[in-house]
Amino acid sequence: MRVNLKRNRTLLVDGPSSITLISGSASALGSKLREGCRVIVRNGKRLPVEAEEDSVLDLRLGEGASFSEIEGSAIPESWRRAFDRILAVQGYVSVMVMGGVDSGKTSFCIYLANIAVNEERRVAIIDGDVGQSEIGPPTTVSIARISKPIIDLFSLKAESMRFVGVTSPSRAPDKALDALKRLRDKSLEMNVNMLIINTDGWINGEGALEYRVETANIFSPDIIVAIQDGEELKHILDRIRDGMIIQVKPPRTVKRRSRDVRRALRELSYRKYLKDAKIQCYPLGWMRIEGLPPDKYDLIRRLREKAKMGRTETEDLSSFGEAYSKLKEMENMLVGLQDENEEFIGIGILCNIDPSRHIIRVYTPVKRRVHSIMVGQIKLDRHGCEILQDERVCGRAGA
Numbered sequence: 596m597r598v599n600l601k602r603n604r605t606l607l608v609d610g611p612s613s614i615t616l617i618s619g620s621a622s623a624l625g626s627k628l629r630e631g632c633r634v635i636v637r638n639g640k641r642l643p644v645e646a647e648e649d650s651v652l653d654l655r656l657g658e659g660a661s662f663s664e665i666e667g668s669a670i671p672e673s674w675r676r677a678f679d680r681i682l683a684v685q686g687y688v689s690v691m692v693m694g695g696v697d698s699g700k701t702s703f704c705i706y707l708a709n710i711a712v713n714e715e716r717r718v719a720i721i722d723g724d725v726g727q728s729e730i731g732p733p734t735t736v737s738i739a740r741i742s743k744p745i746i747d748l749f750s751l752k753a754e755s756m757r758f759v760g761v762t763s764p765s766r767a768p769d770k771a772l773d774a775l776k777r778l779r780d781k782s783l784e785m786n787v788n789m790l791i792i793n794t795d796g797w798i799n800g801e802g803a804l805e806y807r808v809e810t811a812n813i814f815s816p817d818i819i820v821a822i823q824d825g826e827e828l829k830h831i832l833d834r835i836r837d838g839m840i841i842q843v844k845p846p847r848t849v850k851r852r853s854r855d856v857r858r859a860l861r862e863l864s865y866r867k868y869l870k871d872a873k874i875q876c877y878p879l880g881w882m883r884i885e886g887l888p889p890d891k892y893d894l895i896r897r898l899r900e901k902a903k904m905g906r907t908e909t910e911d912l913s914s915f916g917e918a919y920s921k922l923k924e925m926e927n928m929l930v931g932l933q934d935e936n937e938e939f940i941g942i943g944i945l946c947n948i949d950p951s952r953h954i955i956r957v958y959t960p961v962k963r964r965v966h967s968i969m970v971g972q973i974k975l976d977r978h979g980c981e982i983l984q985d986e987r988v989c990g991r992a993g994a
């Protein structure tokens with residue numbers, strides 16, 4: 596469908612859809628659209644496309660997609676002032692972006708990165724949101740360099756990823772903080788002069804307060820961008836000692852996503868990272884296994900010791916139903932696989948632990964040598980659907 600977009604007007608395009616600039620001049624989140632190049636808007640996402648000149652766009656709308664037009668820009672003035680202040684900093688600058696759910700955090704990071712890249716800064720971004728991770732699969736945090744303008748973090752290639760194994764940091768704050776520390780260390784080796792830290796929207800409650808303050812302590816950012824309408828972040832900002840705080844407003848036109856849509860987006864992503872997966876068998880005795888639930892720890896340790904000695908525990912287990920059911924409970928758990936340098940190399944689904952053959956079976960696309968397996972706290976079926984309380988709850992991710 597052809598759409599004429601007049602100068603200084605903005606098209607809000609909801610995915611799943613694609614946009615191609617036919618003529619004129621338009622940009623999205625600070626990234627200029629190139630004539631004839633198709634831009635994809637994923638399901639559950641909205642892209643604001645601003646016309647700098649009268650433009651013609653070709654829109655392709657998938658099922659459930661839509662679009663609308665507004666006068667002027669969808670980017671709040673406070674964002675532009677913040678960009679100016681951040682870019683005025685000479686030399687290295689680290690910027691942490693905070694806000695509640697659907698406040699525009701990721702879009703702010705993308706826009707800032709785009710302007711900085713256009714000014715020839717060397718930019719890296721940390722995707723610190725385990726629930727709606729865009730650079731890596733859900734349950735991970737990651738870091739990537741940005742060398743040209745983007746419209747979506749999804750298109751970036753992670754230079755390092757860490758597996759946290761949960762979709763909300765509230766379920767494993769220490770693990771998430773440890774993963775972020777590793778990425779901070781990585782960023783120091785990357786020769787960048789702008790580090791942007793994107794965060795998740797967990798801001799309410801005592802746990803969130805501590806987590807946010809700790810995150811700020813890890814990075815000691817030069818600038819904290821607080822996206823808030825009122826005083827949603829005040830309790831956190833009051834506790835942060837270092838760094839300049841810049842307050843900005845959430846965009847009025849932001850698209851809110853329900854829990855179901857968020858889950859559906861995660862499931863799409865799991866599927867992407869499980870593509871071409873096969874069952875791989877790893878030796879139980881020689882594989883490091885981390886993140887075991889406390890009630891399984893002793894059992895697995897015993898099985899691994901026996902495996903190392905080449906002994907089976909089949910008989911003991913068959914006469915000991917509880918151990919069997921504990922192993923069964925681990926089936927379908929999401930796992931993260933690491934190489935010998937403790938670098939995350941992919942996700943998998945734990946199929947089973949076979950004490951008689953001394954192996955652990957994992958459904959994964961990873962073909963490289965695996966050194967350690969980190970057990971996550973969520974379960975997935977082979978279609979990438981999250982399993983809650985023994986119930987299959989596949990969102991209609993393809994819709």
Ligand SMILES: Nc1ncnc2c1ncn2[C@@H]1O[C@H](COP(=O)(O)OP(=O)(O)OP(=O)(O)O)[C@@H](O)[C@H]1O
Nearest residue numbers: 640641669696697698699700701702796846848850
């Ligand atoms: N100014 C804007 N106009 C229209 N849509 C926007 C604007 N800013 C962001 N969006 C869209 O709104 C949705 C939510 O924005 P975004 O993902 O940036 O928020 P977030 O705070 O990072 O969300 P989350 O809490 O899920 O991490 C996205 O689909 C995004 O593309």
Ligand SMILES: [Mg+2]
Nearest residue numbers: 700701724727
């Ligand atoms: Mg986000």
